[in-house]
Amino acid sequence: MATILHAGLYSGRLHVWAETPPPPRERGAGASALRPAAAATALGDDDGPPFSPFTAPYPALARCLEALAPGCKPGERRLRRLSLWTATRAGMPIPSSPVIAAIDEEGETRIAPWTVLALDLSIEESMELLYAGNDPRPQARGVGLGADFLFWSKALRFSGALVARQHFLPSLVHRDSSWIALWEPLLRGDDRRLFQELARSMPPAARALASREAEEAPETPPHVALELFLAEMVDHLVRLAALVVPPGGSPRRGGRSARTPKPKAEEPTIHDRWLSALAAPLGHMDGSEAAQLEELAERVKVWREPASVFETSPFRLGFRLEEPEIAEGLELSDEAFAMAPWHLRYVLQSTADSSLIVPLDTAWRDLDRRGVVGSGSLGPRAFLLSALGHAAGLCEAVAQSLDEAEPCGSPIDAAGAHQFLTQAAPALEEAGYAVFLPAWWTAEGTRTHLSVRARVEGPSTEGGGKLTLADVVKFEWRVALGEQEITLAELHALARLKAPLVRVRGQWVEVNAEELRAAAEVWSKDAEGKTTLRDLLQMALGSNRLQKGLRVAGVDARGEVGLFLERLRGPEACELVETPQGFQGELRPYQLRGLSWLHFLREWGLGACLADDMGLGKTIQTLALVLRAKENGEQRPWLLVCPTSVVENWNHEARRFTPQIQVLVHHGVDRRRGPSFREGVLRYDMVVTSYALLHRDIDFLREVKWAGVVLDEAQNIKNPDTKQAKSARLLKTESRIALTGTPVENNVGDLWSIMEFLNPGFLGTWSEFKRNYYVPIQTGAGASALERLKRLTGPFVLRRLKTDKAILAELPDKNEMKVYCTLTQEQAALYTAVLAEAEERIAKAEGMRRRGEILATLGKLKQVCNHPAHYLGDGSELSTRSGKLTRLREMLEEVLELGERALVFTQFARMGTLIQQHLQDAFGNEVLFLHGGVPQGARDRIVRRFQDEVDGPSIFVLSLKAGGTGLNLTRANHVFHFDRWWNPSVENQATDRAFRIGQTRDVQVHKFVCAGTLEERIDTMIEGKKELAENIVGSGEGWITELGDQELKEIFSLRLEAVGE
Amino acid sequence: MYGRYDFPRRKKARPKTGLVAKTKKGPFAEQWWAAHWMSFLEEGGESPARAAAEALARGGRVLSLDVEPGRVKAQVQDERETPHQISIQFSKPTATAWRKLTTALRARAVFGAKLLTGEMPSEIEVVSREAGVPLFPLRDELKASCDCGAPGICVHAHAALLLLAERIDRDPFLSFTLVGSTVQELLERLCGKSEEEEAAAEAAAEAAAAPTAPLPADEYAYWGQVRKIRELPLGQVRKPPVAAAVARGLGNFPFWRGKELFLDALTPVYDTASSIGLNAFLGEEEDEAGDE
Known part of the structure; x- marks a missing residue:
């Protein structure tokens, strides 16, 4: 059942409630009849606003919380009945999504109160629950999240960001007749802008909870509600820190411990008590004299005054470091630039428009013109002076300039500039000043550094023969500045300058004595080096480890090693291999490039991640690789691991494209195990199994030496701690391949686990990776970390998009694919039962009755293939019971992730309902459904919403009859045929809803077939006689009724090995 | 060390309301501004009178100390039944002197910058003296009177001044008040703010406090968009x-x-x-x- 979780602030605390569709039997009844039974009995009745028909009762709400945050269990005692003032039409509240209930479009909309059941959360519970909002795909956990919930989740992250940036100050406030020491967020500069943007984006639903007694709708402005929330969260987070490291020492010992009898122990002052209260859980400062507290509060205010002035000022003071102008042609030996003057210029930057920057000399002149800077209690001059005064405490150059009446800048030398870049600038930035630094300066120093490059000359291996990654390569270290090597004379000149920043060959370079010494050492005696090719490869890709005390800027190699490094740069540089001889069909040019790339990495024993878009043929590129290996004499079997739902698809595609490959489907209860598996497996070229069995059978799977291991849908191992990920890493092979259609590079966390499987150790341990890449990238501060990570992983990840120009040219406009699905055990059992019963009856019947029986059986079997619930019609649970539905959901996940849209055709209206229901529950988003029962007006509206609405639903289910013709649905570029009509022209017509004039992209057509069932056999028959198809099967399924008993039996029978777990 | 100003035993119970010097021993001033400010008291060096004044100050005998612009009033209790009433008058600089000081302070940004950030700029001693503002008074730039009738700075006034120095140690800007103008007034002269600006600031503050925001009835606006968030x-x-x-x-x-x-x-x-x-x-x- 679809559930959408919501959150709102009520009396300063976060309250969560959930929307869920009303029980079916009550649908359509009046609002009062819709009161959830559980709620009414549990909480009694009264006169407040009517119950919302959509509010989830406590058990459902608790389940939501359990799914999102297992530790968040507030318990039923904290269930409150609150008024939600919400958009209401025709006497009913309007749900947040049609997933909850159909929305009546007629009538006037107004805001009215409805009672909802909300859980009052503690601050810790709020935090844990809101963290779940970070997960980009919470639907996977079966709970949809409302925009209001996500808003608070975002606001929590913003609080975290403020605390991480240390933008908060201690404070003392008088509240509810008691004095409280607390930590307050400080919003200024960019934070102020972000705050305003957040407040503007707050969904009104996030501030719509009120007491049931309230007679008017809550009207708290968004920025007030947000401020309240941020204040709570920031205070909480900082207090956590203060508890760990109490300011002013640990809290005063109580009177009991008289063991340290300090007779004249100094009485803690009011200031000491304030510090203790800042670290106490509640922060109360009772027991101190009121007058003293008032005085302290005043002092706190005075101390903070400049911060609040800066906070509200329309301008902020900024500092721009300007490099000296150096005449062209100056050589390194010239000392002119060591002495050349730098300048620190003071500017004012508008907080509203960061591109508006006024130099301070202009600002001083215009001071008397109103409104240039004006702010604070003392006016613009005071603002400028105090801003400069505070900056002076952080930057010596500023302090020195204050001897002038109206300082506009400060001249500094190279050492001062370096000091400013490394120390003063970050401090000023943190304190809220704008800082403008030259483009060549990054968070890690100058872009170019004194570094070493490894130069590999000529033949590399000592023993000769084929080069491998384990071979030791000899090379020579060269001192360089980035890309360019430098001479000894230049190095000496650098050392003589003794300046921390020097300009060499047109670029500024940061040098320090240690690096200079290390570089001189390399020059004078320590230039020889040798290491394995694997390490050299890492150096070439820039793993950022120090060598000889210097950074490694790269590797310059010739010969074999050079060629190897060159080819690693991508599929374009790889030597093209030929399509394997036995390959049935043709590889498109880009597929051949993919094959060559896979082959190249396999040759070198490097793991490869093929991440092509869905529909570009990852399967056949992989099969071609396996076949090529076999043709080149590979004896060992390959292991292919994939989700259960695609096991049969692999089997099928292998039989079709590479029939020479002997495939063992390692699946089902009667699969071989242990020694029997180990012996038997050698007769096969490829073993296909599922992730579940990979873990269960790892004991003997790990004993086989595999020719290669392929993980399909490799996002299954994105969490390195899961059983399947751990098992995958245990497999023995020299060649590893990961296939995935989701853009791995978008989730840095997932990347590590996949790379750890492919090339163990390449990205370091998880904690190293987290420190070096994950945290910097996630926090937005690691542009260079991201760049480095891309460079490091680039050679091992190949991702091509359907939209790439080169690919586009090679792809047909319409790309049809069969998708072979696996029956579940339950489906297989039902299938067998239906068949057993029908066979007898068909054999007995004759003529029209026989035809009728056959058609009925055909229908039932197709229903079983679709879903057990479709056949049983019992409204039972939907997930994990149908191979087809699981596969559909998996594929649509990819479609949604790419931001594309899909049509799903079925010939059964009832199955359409089930698909819609399942997908809505799975994705938490609306799924459209068009069937014969939809009246014309609604039909037009649904089509319009899919085709024209900006943020309209992405998935559209249609019954073949109602939606197969006439409509224009070109916004979709995926068409799924969930079940089959066996009539190509009917299917093509349906496909043409998307594939027609107005379609700007290539259309992917996915035809679902249950492997090992009548669906597969009929499909094969039709494919076999394509030219006759129109004539024979033109009328749909009628021709089947003409078949003899034996033929029928063959068609209907179930191939058991195609059944999944 | 108390000498003849020591108190009889029976009167040792000191008044509860007395001000107690923070420093138990050592100088009353730790910061340069307080040390310089009280230098006029140091002229006599160590003396029995000085010791007695210190004893009064440290013994909680100064009952009150009120600072007004240009003047300090204090009550000091010694062995006499009723406390002594003390008044200390500081000489007020002329308007010209204030103008001169303002101009001098404006000439270097460091003065305004420091004063605004709560610091006493060290050069201010020289500048104020040159302008004729006795921020750091000489002995003849203040007049103390006490009902004990002793001439000049009596031991009671001395005790009060010691506590005043201690206060200045914590709040250097008090020295501005003593010459008749708060630091705030000085800063206003220094940085100047027009009435128009004040009005504009008030208007802006009012506008910032938006009263209410009604919930929109439109359901799309009401629920918000997940993607946008x-x-x-x-x-x-x-x-x-x-x-x-x-x-x-x-x-x-x-x-x-x-x-x-x-x-x-x-x-x-x-x-x-x-x-x-x-x-x-x-x-x-x-x-x-x-x-x-």
């Missing part, structure tokens, strides 16, 4: 290289009297909070890292 930017997040820079930028807490220095006490909190905040931003309970 997900795309909201939160800015760059990193642990600042300098801990507690925000607090440091504000300078030391005025007249801090904690066991530990204010900023030193706060720095570890800022530092630790940074990591906790980062985890909250990343959406993690706690950092499970720790090197493997």
Whole structure:
């Protein structure tokens, strides 16, 4: 059942409630009849606003919380009945999504109160629950999240960001007749802008909870509600820190411990008590004299005054470091630039428009013109002076300039500039000043550094023969500045300058004595080096480890090693291999490039991640690789691991494209195990199994030496701690391949686990990776970390998009694919039962009755293939019971992730309902459904919403009859045929809803077939006689009724090995 | 060491309301501005009178000390039944002297910058003296009167002045009040703000306090869009290289009297909070890292 979780602030605390569709039997009844039974009995009745028909009762709400945050269990005692003032039409509240209930479009909309059941959360519970909002795909956990919930989740992250940036100050406030020491967020500069943007984006639903007694709708402005929330969260987070490291020492010992009898122990002052209260859980400062507290509060205010002035000022003071102008042609030996003057210029930057920057000399002149800077209690001059005064405490150059009446800048030398870049600038930035630094300066120093490059000359291996990654390569270290090597004379000149920043060959370079010494050492005696090719490869890709005390800027190699490094740069540089001889069909040019790339990495024993878009043929590129290996004499079997739902698809595609490959489907209860598996497996070229069995059978799977291991849908191992990920890493092979259609590079966390499987150790341990890449990238501060990570992983990840120009040219406009699905055990059992019963009856019947029986059986079997619930019609649970539905959901996940849209055709209206229901529950988003029962007006509206609405639903289910013709649905570029009509022209017509004039992209057509069932056999028959198809099967399924008993039996029978777990 | 000004035993119960010097021994002034300010008291060097005054000040015998612009009133209790009433008058500079000082302070930004950030600029002693504003008074620039009738600065007035010096030690700007103008007034002269500006600021403050925001009835606006919320930017997040820079930028807490220095006490909190905040931003309970 679809559930959408919501959150709102009520009396300063976060309250969560959930929307869920009303029980079916009550649908359509009046609002009062819709009161959830559980709620009414549990909480009694009264006169407040009517119950919302959509509010989830406590058990459902608790389940939501359990799914999102297992530790968040507030318990039923904290269930409150609150008024939600919400958009209401025709006497009913309007749900947040049609997933909850159909929305009546007629009538006037107004805001009215409805009672909802909300859980009052503690601050810790709020935090844990809101963290779940970070997960980009919470639907996977079966709970949809409302925009209001996500808003608070975002606001929590913003609080975290403020605390991480240390933008908060201690404070003392008088509240509810008691004095409280607390930590307050400080919003200024960019934070102020972000705050305003957040407040503007707050969904009104996030501030719509009120007491049931309230007679008017809550009207708290968004920025007030947000401020309240941020204040709570920031205070909480900082207090956590203060508890760990109490300011002013640990809290005063109580009177009991008289063991340290300090007779004249100094009485803690009011200031000491304030510090203790800042670290106490509640922060109360009772027991101190009121007058003293008032005085302290005043002092706190005075101390903070400049911060609040800066906070509200329309301008902020900024500092721009300007490099000296150096005449062209100056050589390194010239000392002119060591002495050349730098300048620190003071500017004012508008907080509203960061591109508006006024130099301070202009600002001083215009001071008397109103409104240039004006702010604070003392006016613009005071603002400028105090801003400069505070900056002076952080930057010596500023302090020195204050001897002038109206300082506009400060001249500094190279050492001062370096000091400013490394120390003063970050401090000023943190304190809220704008800082403008030259483009060549990054968070890690100058872009170019004194570094070493490894130069590999000529033949590399000592023993000769084929080069491998384990071979030791000899090379020579060269001192360089980035890309360019430098001479000894230049190095000496650098050392003589003794300046921390020097300009060499047109670029500024940061040098320090240690690096200079290390570089001189390399020059004078320590230039020889040798290491394995694997390490050299890492150096070439820039793993950022120090060598000889210097950074490694790269590797310059010739010969074999050079060629190897060159080819690693991508599929374009790889030597093209030929399509394997036995390959049935043709590889498109880009597929051949993919094959060559896979082959190249396999040759070198490097793991490869093929991440092509869905529909570009990852399967056949992989099969071609396996076949090529076999043709080149590979004896060992390959292991292919994939989700259960695609096991049969692999089997099928292998039989079709590479029939020479002997495939063992390692699946089902009667699969071989242990020694029997180990012996038997050698007769096969490829073993296909599922992730579940990979873990269960790892004991003997790990004993086989595999020719290669392929993980399909490799996002299954994105969490390195899961059983399947751990098992995958245990497999023995020299060649590893990961296939995935989701853009791995978008989730840095997932990347590590996949790379750890492919090339163990390449990205370091998880904690190293987290420190070096994950945290910097996630926090937005690691542009260079991201760049480095891309460079490091680039050679091992190949991702091509359907939209790439080169690919586009090679792809047909319409790309049809069969998708072979696996029956579940339950489906297989039902299938067998239906068949057993029908066979007898068909054999007995004759003529029209026989035809009728056959058609009925055909229908039932197709229903079983679709879903057990479709056949049983019992409204039972939907997930994990149908191979087809699981596969559909998996594929649509990819479609949604790419931001594309899909049509799903079925010939059964009832199955359409089930698909819609399942997908809505799975994705938490609306799924459209068009069937014969939809009246014309609604039909037009649904089509319009899919085709024209900006943020309209992405998935559209249609019954073949109602939606197969006439409509224009070109916004979709995926068409799924969930079940089959066996009539190509009917299917093509349906496909043409998307594939027609107005379609700007290539259309992917996915035809679902249950492997090992009548669906597969009929499909094969039709494919076999394509030219006759129109004539024979033109009328749909009628021709089947003409078949003899034996033929029928063959068609209907179930191939058991195609059944999944 | 108390000598003849020691108190008879029976009167040792001192008045509860008395002001007690913070310093038990040593100088009353620790900061240069207070030390310089009270230098007129030091002219006599160590003397029995000085010792007696110190005893009164440290013994809680100064019952009250009220500072008004240009004047200080105090009550000091010795062995006499009724406390002594003391009044100290500081000489007021002329308007010209104030103007001269303002001009001199304007000539170098450092004065305004420091005064505005709660610091006493060291050069101000020379500049104020040249302008004729006795911020650091000479002995003849103040007149003390006491009902004990003793001429000049009597021991009672002396005790009051010692406590005044201690106050100046904590609040240097008091020296401005003593010559008849608060530092706030001086800063206003220094930085000048027109009435128009004040009106504009008030209007802006009023506008900022938006009263209410009604809920919109349109359901799309009401529920908001998930995608829009997900795309909201939160800015760059990193642990600042300098801990507690925000607090440091504000300078030391005025007249801090904690066991530990204010900023030193706060720095570890800022530092630790940074990591906790980062985890909250990343959406993690706690950092499970720790090197493997």
